[in-house]
Amino acid sequence: MTNVNATKIAKSGLWLMVSFVIGKLSQLVAQIILARLLSPQDFGIWGMVLVVTTLSALFKDTAIAGVLVYKGLEDKKLANAVYSLGINISICMFLLQSMIAFPLSQFFREPLVFPLTICAALIFLISAGTGSHASVLQRQMKFRAVAISDCLGEVTRFTIAISGAVLGWGVWSFVAGEIVTITMDALLKRSLSRYSFTYHLIPDTAAVREVRGYISSLVGINLAVYVNTNIDNLIVGRLIGAQALGFYNMGYQLAMLPSFALSQINRVNFSVLSQKDDEDKRVYISQVLQLYALVYAPIYGVAFVIAPWVIPLVYGAQWTASANIFQIVLIFAYTRGFMSILGNGLNALNKPHINAAINWVLVPVSICGFLIGAWLGGVQGVAYATALVMGVAASVWFWIAICRSAGWKLKDLLQPVLLPTVAVILSVITVIISPLPEYLRPYFQAILVILLYGINISFFSGGEIPKLLIKLVTKALKKNTSVKSNI
Numbered sequence: 001m002t003n004v005n006a007t008k009i010a011k012s013g014l015w016l017m018v019s020f021v022i023g024k025l026s027q028l029v030a031q032i033i034l035a036r037l038l039s040p041q042d043f044g045i046w047g048m049v050l051v052v053t054t055l056s057a058l059f060k061d062t063a064i065a066g067v068l069v070y071k072g073l074e075d076k077k078l079a080n081a082v083y084s085l086g087i088n089i090s091i092c093m094f095l096l097q098s099m100i101a102f103p104l105s106q107f108f109r110e111p112l113v114f115p116l117t118i119c120a121a122l123i124f125l126i127s128a129g130t131g132s133h134a135s136v137l138q139r140q141m142k143f144r145a146v147a148i149s150d151c152l153g154e155v156t157r158f159t160i161a162i163s164g165a166v167l168g169w170g171v172w173s174f175v176a177g178e179i180v181t182i183t184m185d186a187l188l189k190r191s192l193s194r195y196s197f198t199y200h201l202i203p204d205t206a207a208v209r210e211v212r213g214y215i216s217s218l219v220g221i222n223l224a225v226y227v228n229t230n231i232d233n234l235i236v237g238r239l240i241g242a243q244a245l246g247f248y249n250m251g252y253q254l255a256m257l258p259s260f261a262l263s264q265i266n267r268v269n270f271s272v273l274s275q276k277d278d279e280d281k282r283v284y285i286s287q288v289l290q291l292y293a294l295v296y297a298p299i300y301g302v303a304f305v306i307a308p309w310v311i312p313l314v315y316g317a318q319w320t321a322s323a324n325i326f327q328i329v330l331i332f333a334y335t336r337g338f339m340s341i342l343g344n345g346l347n348a349l350n351k352p353h354i355n356a357a358i359n360w361v362l363v364p365v366s367i368c369g370f371l372i373g374a375w376l377g378g379v380q381g382v383a384y385a386t387a388l389v390m391g392v393a394a395s396v397w398f399w400i401a402i403c404r405s406a407g408w409k410l411k412d413l414l415q416p417v418l419l420p421t422v423a424v425i426l427s428v429i430t431v432i433i434s435p436l437p438e439y440l441r442p443y444f445q446a447i448l449v450i451l452l453y454g455i456n457i458s459f460f461s462g463g464e465i466p467k468l469l470i471k472l473v474t475k476a477l478k479k480n481t482s483v484k485s486n487i
Contacts (some may be wrong), residue, residue, distance in 0.1 A: 007218065008434055014191065018151075022151045022154065022155070023120065023155075023215060024152075024257060025149055025153055025156030026154045026155050026156075026157075026158040027154055027157070027158065028257065028393040029158065030161055030162055031250075032064050032315060033162055033165070033255070034161060034162065034165055034173070034315055035250070035316060036315070036316050037162075037165040037166065037246070037314040037318060038165055038170065038173070039246075039318075040242075040243045040246030040247055040250075040318065041242050041243050041246060041320070041418045042246070043245075043249055043250060044237065044241070044242030044243055044244070044245035044246035045110055045112055045113065045116070045171050045242055046112050046174045046249075047153070047169050047233055047237065047242075047245045047246065047248075047265045048104070048108045048233075048237050048242065048245065049113055049116045049117050049120055049174075049175075050233070051104070051230060051234050051237070052097060052100055052104050052117060052231050053056050053097070053120045053121075053123075054115070054226060054230055058085040059181030067082060067135075067137065067211045068082055068132065068139055069138050069139045072138075073136060073140075073195070075140060075207070077204050077207045078204075078210065078211065079132070079195075080197055080198045080199075080200060080203070080204065080207075081200075081203040081204040081207035081208050081211075082132060082203075082207075082208075082211065083129060083132040083197040083198075084198075084199050084200045084201070084202075084203040085201065085203045085208060086128070086129060086131050086132055088124065088201075088203070089129045090124045091124070091125065091128065093121075093124045094122070094125050095126040095222075097117060097118075097120070097121035098117075098121050098286070099125070100115050100117065101113070101114050101115075101117035101118045101121070104117055105117070106244075107238065108225070108237050108238060110242060112116055112171065112197050114338050116171065116175055117268070118400050119175050119179070120175055120179075122179055122180045123178060126179070126181050126182050126183050126186055127185070127186050128188040129186075129190075129197070129199075130189050132195075132197055132470060133190050133192075133193035133195060133197075134189050134190040134193070135239035136193040136195040137189065137192060137193050139216070141258050142192070142193075143188075145192040145193075148192070149185055149189050149192060150171070150185075151182055151183075151295075152188060153167035153181045153184050153185045153188075154179050154181070156177075156180055156291075157177040157178070157180070157181040157372065158175050160173075160177040160180045161174060161176065161177035163271050164177065179475075189447060191324070199217050203388060203422040209386070213353070219345075219373075220356035221343065221351075221352060221355050221356040221359055224356060224359030224362070224363055225359055227363050227366070227367075228359065228362050228363060228366045228390055228394070229368060229390070231367055232248070232366075232370045232382050232385070232386055232457075233245060233248070233249065233359060235370045235371060235374050235382060236248050236374065236379055236382055237295070239372075239374050240374065240378055240379055244378070244379045247319070247321045247322045247379060248322075248325055248382065248383065249285055250315070250319060250322040250325075250326075251322040251324075251325030251326035251328075251329055251331050251383070252322070252325070252326075252386075253328040254294060254311070254322070255303075255330045255332070255333045256333050256336075258296060258299050258300065258303075258333070259296075259334075259336055259337050260332050260339075269403075274335055277406060278392040279350060280411075280480060281349060282345075282406075282408055282412070283344060284345075285341060285345040285413065286413055286416055287416075288341055288407045289338060289342075289413060289416050289417050290417065290420075291478045292337050292338070292341060292417075293338075293416065293417040293419075293420035293421060294420050294457075294465065296334060296337060297334070297420040297421055297423065297424035298424055298427075298450055298455070299448065300330050300334050300424070301424040301427055301428045301449045301450075301453060302446045302449050302450065303326075303330060304327050304330055304428055305379050305428060305431055305432065305435045305445040305446065306322075306445055306446055307323045307327050307451055308323045308327075309441075311323040312328060312378075318398045321379075322381060324383075325379065325380065325383045328380070328383040328384055328386070329383055329386055329387060330387075331387035331388075331391045331392065332387045332390055332391035333391075334391075334421075335391045335392065335394070336391070336395075337391075337397035338395060338398075338399070338417060339394065339395060339398045341353050342398060342399065342402045342413070343358075343359075343398075343402070345402075345406070346402055346406060348403070351405065351408055352407065353362060354401075354405045354406075355402075356396055356399045358397070358398060358402060358405075361397070362390070362394050362397065362398075365393070365394075365421070366385075366389055366390055366394075367439040369385035369388070369389035369390070370385050370386075370389075372385065373385030373386075383423075399413070399414060401448075408451075417486050418455065418460060419457065419465070422456075422460075423453050423457045423460065424449075424453050424456075425457035426452070426455045426456055427448075427449050427452035427456060428449060430448075430452055431445050431448045431449050431452065434448070437474045454466075
């Protein structure tokens, strides 16, 4: 078993965080440039393609190979069976997505969706087997290799997409960026894992049977999450149109940007949790929830107050409509972070089937919410449904259901996040209603939110939270010094 200690966890998290910062900065810069080179219509058409490509991605071998992180690599037959199964499914998904392309274009009444979807399906052939190599790196906690691969992939996507837009490729710039990025990622992860898999057309049935339940539960979770978080795109694109979907996608992607860092951290968390006993898992998850709330609450608070002037300034006046959508979806983005941490912990407890069931209960509720939102308020109505139904209501349900199924006390996992959440809400409300002159608001709103958040946190915790943060920073600095001296 891999030796897991605090220093190794810190180094892994640091590598992934550096990778995330570089990757997301390049993605953000690319998005800003593309928003000025392309139209909301182009973004909307690509959003239509993403409806099916995101669904297909749930069945990529990356999702299936995740079982190797949990089970380990000692059983060679199991590893080869998972690898072979992943490749076979990737080939099937290429064929299936190609067949769906034409009906999808007819559904959206957009002919360009047809060829774009077929070209995007090539990703499955290129990446077949890559997921198993990525799982090897994750299981062995070689996150430096993962970070290098991810960074180079994002930089490649940035370069190709921008170049394509400058050359006048329009929406095809997105496809070109994805295909070249996936090719780069596949080559790097195969090279860096240094693990030799053997492909069998018919995988070992006994080995597949051993992990079939775990894999199907993981896919079930991803499928339910997909429906809950992508049916809104389907409804907006069909009922309201490509331009509205472009505005919605822009606001949604920007709102979710900070939470993508959490997905990187969760890769480390899952590797760590898989090697702890149940009580240690509960303690670890409680600490992660508290840290997430303390760090992310002020980030989302600042983003909320500055969005109305920052988005038009950076992206251009044509994207002004995305600012309000962004503010609404921020509520969902914040709560989604809690749900992903809890779900990750449930998977590590070998209960992915329960995680899947919890997510599937939300499916009919989310569909009804999005339809009612579109009917009552158009694209903004869908954004409100995302925030209230899939954000607030889903978070409450998710929290209660997971604590009951895992045998955890609700207060143990809820208490660490309440104070930061209440503190940032009070801070944002105070700043919004404050009598600042309009010409000063853009310059002082962000500072006031952070200042008031710090005061609220300190006051309501009796000074305990600042002491905790200082202790964590001091501990991290000491570990960093220790790591450097050992290199």
